[in-house]
Amino acid sequence: xxxxxxxxxxxxxxxGRISILNCDYxxxxxxxFLWYKKYPAEGPTFLISISSIKDKNEDGRFTVFLNKSAKxxxxxxxxxxxxxxxxxxxxxxxxxxxxYKLTFGKGTLLTVNP
Amino acid sequence: EAGVAQSPRYKIxxxxxxxxxxxxxxxxxxxxxxxxxxxxxGPKLLIQFQNNGVVDDSQLPKDRFSAERLKxxxxxxxxxxxxxxxxxxxxxxxxxxxxQEYGYTFGSGTRLTVV
Numbered sequence: 001x002x003x004x005x006x007x008x009x010x011x012x013x014x015x016g017r018i019s020i021l022n023c024d025y026x027x028x029x030x031x032x033f034l035w036y037k038k039y040p041a042e043g044p045t046f047l048i049s050i051s052s053i054k055d056k057n058e059d060g061r062f063t064v065f066l067n068k069s070a071k072x073x074x075x076x077x078x079x080x081x082x083x084x085x086x087x088x089x090x091x092x093x094x095x096x097x098x099x100y101k102l103t104f105g106k107g108t109l110l111t112v113n114p
Numbered sequence: 115e116a117g118v119a120q121s122p123r124y125k126i127x128x129x130x131x132x133x134x135x136x137x138x139x140x141x142x143x144x145x146x147x148x149x150x151x152x153x154x155x156g157p158k159l160l161i162q163f164q165n166n167g168v169v170d171d172s173q174l175p176k177d178r179f180s181a182e183r184l185k186x187x188x189x190x191x192x193x194x195x196x197x198x199x200x201x202x203x204x205x206x207x208x209x210x211x212x213x214q215e216y217g218y219t220f221g222s223g224t225r226l227t228v229v
Binding site: 036 | 157158205219220
């Protein structure tokens, strides 16, 4: 049973445009959400996170939006750059478990074309 | 700050053989995780250590997988005997456990191919 779903395996955008990556979750106990970026042959690197008490968190070109009622979050990258081309994983945790265990989605491959 | 170190980077073994992976977390990070990432999937937690104690190993196939973290620093993950479906990237990660805002720091992983 997939508790974190990224339904788009891939996304292709033009340089300078907005990239929107989506993520849905089913476990209502999840209250912390993170996005990781992964280049080939490297481990995932932390990108941005959001707590369930917020609906938006921004860091430079990256913004994460959370819609708790819809159990949906999205990552916006504006403007997109070729170096953003990577696999993006959505992850979620239940802080009540106090062990920060992350449940990951399958990932979305973003390709930013020059 | 040095990152999470893992070795080897790649390993090819035949089924039914055994294999071991090593991880050295970031200095001072009390929590260490081993994740398995099968091609096309997201990482899946195998085992979590807090210092040298196991916090969560509910998804570790204990009939063939074992892990230890001696002295609360380095960790090894072993598979014995390996099966074809164990082919995956094995990721080690560590965290300070001071909050979730910054997530974990992952190593580059060990890519295991079982033939």
